[in-house]
Amino acid sequence: MTSRPDGAAEQAARNLEEMKRMREIEEAILARAPENDIGPSLERIAAVMELAGDPQKTYLVIHLTGTNGKTSTSRMIDAILTETGLSTGRFTSPHLHDLRERISLSGKPIPRDKFIAAYEDVAPLIELVDARSLASGGRRMNFFEVLVAIAFAAFADAPVDVAIVEVGLGGSWDATNVADGSVAVVTPIDLDHTHLLGDDVVDIAHEKSGIIKAGSVTVSGMQDPDAAAVLAERAAEVGSPLRLEGDSFGVLSREVALGGQQVSIRGLAGDYPDLFLPLHGAHQASNLAIAVAAVESFLGGGEQALDAEILSAAVARMTSPGRLEVVRRSPTVLVDAAHNPHGARALVAALDEAFAFTRLVGLVGIVADKDATAILETLEPRLDHIVITRSSSPRAMAPAKLGALAAEIFGDSRVTVERSLPDALDRAIALAEEEGLGGGVIVTGSVITAGEVRLLLGITDV
Structure with a gap:
């Protein structure tokens, strides 16, 4: 039998311990109420964040909501920002295979050791807030709230330059809304989760518009006119400039190509022709236009064009697992x-x-x-x-x-x-x-x- 070098044996032992601890943590989180079982309040997550020193305020945030396209658009924004040299965190949901997919650092799922460290930082605080909430007739934090706390702590610990944060459900009462995005992104709004968010696009748009904050820029995909009116009202109320697809930016042209499509985008600050996007469908071209406008808004207030070579390289390596x-x-x-x-x-x-x-x-x-x-x-x-x-x-x-x-x-x-x-x-x-x-x-x-x-x-x- 060939023996392992001491260093390799130690690493294998550490890996085994990490895997065991990850299973224990996952079981503890999954034992909580599921993410669609929400109590419409930010009180619990806000209390944990305050006890943790408000880590979500230590980095800039791009916040995304909408009905479809959020994860693809989040990944696109992440790819562009990473290509520029920024350190990124990304929070999306749900996951395909592994819980750690929801929390990414510089485009890759968070390593087990960093997930464990972030959980162990916030777990005592979560227990304290749970106890207070139950004592006053409230409820424990659910699965999603706990993951938000872990993500925000992990991003601060990394540290990241910017976090790309996708809501779990809605906007106003979503646990991610304890963060204030410098850019609020709204992908197209349609009917989904109507039992929780409302029976028509107006009600749903009101809930999702809650991520639009004072001092932010709002970037929106194509919307039903009634939904667009709700977003415009909210943006005007808080003083957030609103950039609408089809008005301020959009897809200039696209054609099917082997393995994807060739797309030309009009951004807020410039045109970007002949980008190869290795994803299929008009909706992905639209997601790319939204992502470009969001990054332009983040990096230069929408007034500075992106470097064409950097953008082209970022687009060419974009992926969206589980999407066609x-x-x-x-x-x-x-x-x-x-x-x-x-x-x-x-x-x-x-x-x-x-x-x-x-x-x-x-x-x-x-x-x-x-x-x-x-x-x-x-x-x-x-x-x-x-x-x-x-x-x-x-x-x-x-x-x-x-x-x-x-x-x-x-x-x-x-x-x-x-x-x-x-x-x-x-x-x-x-x-x-x-x-x-x-x-x-x-x-x-x-x-x-x-x-x-x-x-x-x-x-x-x-």
């Missing part, structure tokens, strides 16, 4: 995290534009609180067959129930129900191959479904 991502060839299997009607519409448009399948099979699992009927109706014209399944999430809709909805929309002959996700993936691939070459599978309906299929196919990188 090719995870297998022959047949092609794509995963996409579309989980609401707005996301499904963007997915269908991108499929029509970028892929020419002779037969396309959908593999769909949807969370129970989503508008499954509208998602299925959006997908129906594009799919030849649909395989219904579920992810491991306890919130996933039962395959029998989702299958019954699908049968009403697709007809019985175009629907297969598989309770096991691995079996469903095998079945979808077999159906795609029935007519020979040219078939494909699109996996969609939730982030969890997309993430678990990535794992089944051996893909873990983000």
Whole structure:
């Protein structure tokens, strides 16, 4: 037997201890109320941050909200800022595989040791705030609030020059809103989480507009006129200049290219032609335009153009795992995290534009609180067959129930129900191959479904 050098053995032992401690921490966090079980108050997270010395005030923040596109846009902003040489932190949700994906340092998931250190810094403070809250008839901090506290502490400890922070849900009462963004970014607003945020885009826009603060610049994607009016009212109220896509900036042109698209962007301070974006769909080109305007606003108040070479390099290396991502060839299997009607519409448009399948099979699992009927109706014209399944999430809709909805929309002959996700993936691939070459599978309906299929196919990188 070959023995390891002492240093290697010590490192292996440290790694093992870190993995054990990470499992303990994850179990403790997951034992809390889930992130969609919110108490509409910033009191708990604000109290923890105050006890910690308000770490979220020690670096600049770009704060993002919206219905879809937040994570992709956050990653794009991060890529551009990292390319300029800044040290970045990024907080996004949900994750595909590993909790640490939600907290990134300079574009990479936070190392285990840094996650553990940040947790151990804030854990006693969280316990103290929990005890105070319970004593006064309140509630413990939920899963998401704890992760926000860890992220803000980790960013301060790194330290980072700027944090790119995506809200979890809404805006005004989201735990991330204890930070004040120098740039507030609002991606397109549509209907989602209506049981929590409101039944129409006006109510939802009011909630999301809460991240717009005095002294900030607001950058907004294309909006429904009523939603845009709400954002304009809030921006005027606090004195935040509002920059709207289609007015102040936008996509000048784009065309499909091998592995992505060629895009020309009009920013706030200049034009940026012929950028190769290795992502598919008009929605990703729009996300890029928003990201460029946000970075222009952050670096030069929207009055200084970005360096063309730096931007081109940053765009060329942009990724968005789980967003119309090719995870297998022959047949092609794509995963996409579309989980609401707005996301499904963007997915269908991108499929029509970028892929020419002779037969396309959908593999769909949807969370129970989503508008499954509208998602299925959006997908129906594009799919030849649909395989219904579920992810491991306890919130996933039962395959029998989702299958019954699908049968009403697709007809019985175009629907297969598989309770096991691995079996469903095998079945979808077999159906795609029935007519020979040219078939494909699109996996969609939730982030969890997309993430678990990535794992089944051996893909873990983000």
